[in-house]
Amino acid sequence: MMNDVVLKVEGITKTFPGVKALDDVSFDIRSGEVHALVGENGAGKSTLMKVLAGLHTPDGGEINYQGASTHVAGPLDARRKGILLIHQELSLSPELSVAENIYLGAWPTNRFGVLKKRELRRNATRALEALGCGFGPDARVGTLSVAMQQMVEIARAEAFKANVVIFDEPTASLTDTEKDQLFHTIRGLKARGVGIVYISHKMNEIFDITDRITVLRDGQVQGTVETANTDLNQVTRMMIGRTLDTYFIxxxxxxxxxxxxxxxxxxxxxxxxxxxxxxxxxxxxxxxxxxxxxxxxxxxxxxxxxxxxxxxxxxxxxxxxxxxxxxxxxxMALVPESRKEQGLVLMMGGRENTSLPHLGLFSSVSLMNRPKELAVFEKYRSVLSIKTTGPDQAVSQLSGGNQQKFVLAKWLCADxxxxxxxxxxxxxxxxxxxxxxxxxxxxxxxxxxxxxxxxxxxxxxxxxxxxxxxxxxxxxxxxxxxxxxxxxxxxxxxxxxxxxxx
The missing domain is CATH 3.40.50.300 (P-loop containing nucleotide triphosphate hydrolases)
Structure with missing residues (x-):
């Protein structure tokens, strides 16, 4: 079964203002395999997955699903086709029940548009039981742990009989015990013939759970290797163009x-x-x-x-x-655990984020010294090798690594x-x-x-x-x-x- 290609993309390109995110990318997923997609922040991994999930429309190339050329019109269309993306930041409504979240956008209704609550609950229960979840369909999602909420997302794959499930940094907020439970679930999906894409920066997980590894760099595929026939040095060299002779310094x-x-x-x-x-x-x-x-x-x-x-x-x-x-x-400086919630104002640019905690250093008589602010921005963009189109590009548009570097720049500029x-x-x-x-x-x-x-x-x-x-x-x-x-x-x-x- 694992030799059957369930989803394949050929020559996919996608351009955003100022950057070519995907450049002639070809990639395939087989039934019953876990296929890792790795690369540095900004390499194009998330963009490619959003193309597959219908969140982005490619500028060029072809998507072939279950042997036929297809167009994915949007996330709900992808879900109905059997392609499910489980985001790192879960896409659930905390005030709704588990059952309502599983079928969000596809609630069963009668001909008058009235929700069929019993059918909704019965179908959700079936999906939860198939995954061995320890909670019921009536629980409010906001009361569940992160790991349980992730299981609600995975239950969508069961409910919609997904053929492809994409996991984007799934263990970022999980304990080791919860990670083991997730891996058990992934192996269960794999055994049922589901093709799984696994995106993670944790290389020990990549080598533990996957069958193949595809490497992206600067929006281009650098190669695909069998996990059992490669090692960290080879994958790292493909990712960044060099080996890490001393990983920890x-x-x-x-x-x-x-x-x-x-x-x-x-x-x-x-x-x-x-x-x-x-x-x-x-x-x-x-x-x-x-x-x-x-x-x-x-x-x-x-x-x-x-x-x-x-x-x-x-x-x-x-x-x-x-x-x-x-x-x-x-x-004293504190780089917090959550850069998005505690470390940055996401809609501001790198220049403003860098100077924000230290306005006294960049102002005189309540007026900002823009040239000084810009000079400091340029200094740390160079020192930390931050990839950004300019001082006013919103940091929400940057990769996680570049966002983290701006959090560091914000504190380093105050000595x-x-x-x-x-x-x-x-x-x-x-x-x-x-x-x-x-x-x-x-x-x-x-x-x-x-x-x-x-x-x-x-x-x-x-x-x-x-x-x-x-x-x-x-x-x-x-x-x-x-x-x-x-x-x-x-x-x-x-x-x-x-x-x-x-």
Whole structure:
């Protein structure tokens, strides 16, 4: 069955103002296979998938579905044909029920247009049971976890008897347990003959779940390889045109004075008695499972959240628990976990996003110094290799990697003394990840204190000089040197779950 091509595109092109997103792209999906589509941010992956799902109309080329040339008129038409795209940012209505979301746009009605509620509920129940979902058709989607909401999206594939399902960064917000459940579901779809496209920047997942890998670069196909017959070096070389000889880069261990010290910091329900310090030139890693309290701790240090108790020392002197404006003025910077929700104003351009937290640096007598603002924008566009058509292009139009670089530029332009990076490489490609790892090392070697939070264990171990393990709101272990191993980190966070002293 896996030799049967269910969907094929030939010579697909798509141009947007100022950029050719797809250039003569050919790609096929076989029944019963998981086919990875990889490439750097901006390579054209999402554009190609949106063409298949009817969200974009190609400028040229042909789509062949189940052996016949076809036109996909829109998302609902794609769904009816059996092509389903499951977005990274789920396309569900939180106030509607599970059943209403599964059949959104195709509710069963009688000849008077009245909803057939029993039929809707019965059909949705059948789809949910086929996937082994642990919730019913009447649950309000807004009350479900991200993983459960994702299952609602997948239930659409079952309900509409999809032949092709496209997963776009499906594990970005999932725990390891939820990821395993998703993989089990994907393998079940594959066993039933569904062709699956899997888009992810997590190469370990690509090699774990897929049968073939197609690489895009600058809107062009670089090649398709059998997963079992390739390795990370070959795929990386196809993606970025070079190998990553040193994937993780750690700064030289040359530390200066203490920049930040935290003692017995607590916030009810989130974390308790947290203490740590970080020095000039040091990269301090924070690792823990989802819900361990890592982000909440640094947000409290920065002043986004208010602590119940504890002390903070800045450059040797105790300070009052700060607010964000005070933290910025002292020289503290926080790159948040969610760049779209917390780090950027998406409809603004890169120039405005870069200067936004530091208007005092770019204004005089309430008037903006546009030449200075533009000069800083150009400086960091060059330093960080940001791909944008100009200073006023909305950052919503940029790839995830380029968006993240603007978040970094926003803080670097103020010359911080401490920079906190919360999931700095989440959702970005391998080439951009390497560039950010190199930047972290450069910042530390320039004398900045750096705190890195990452859910990717190899990353936090690879870039840090010391690593703190957190579990259930408490720091349970500290590792440096030869003790910084995956085994020790796993042991620390797993053995202390449910057993951390109050």
């Amino acid at each position: 750690r700064a030289k261990a040359e530390f200066g004075a203490e920049v930040l010290r935290v003692e017995e910091l607590s916030r009810s329900g989130l974390f308790r008695n947290v203490g740590f310090s970080v020095r000039e030139g040091e990269v301090l890693g924070l690792y823990g499972l989802v819900g361990a309290g890592r982000s909440e701790v640094v947000e409290t240090v920065f002043g986004v959240r208010k602590a119940d108790s504890g002390k903070i020392y800045w450059k040797g002197g105790e300070i009052a628990l700060p607010r964000p404006r005070q933290s910025i003025d002292m020289g 911080p003394k401490l920079i906190i990076l919360d999931e700095p490489t989440r959702g970005i490609d391998v080439g951009s990840k390497s560039a950010i790892h190199e930047l972290i090392a450069d910042l530390a070697e320039q004398g900045l204190a750096v705190i890195v939070i990452s859910s990717e264990m190899p990353e936090v171990l690879g870039v840090s000089h010391r690593v703190l393990a957190m579990s259930e709101g408490a720091i349970v272990a500290e590792f440096e040197g030869d003790a910084m191993t995956e085994e020790n980190l796993i042991d620390a966070v797993s053995h202390h779950r449910g057993n951390v002293a109050a």
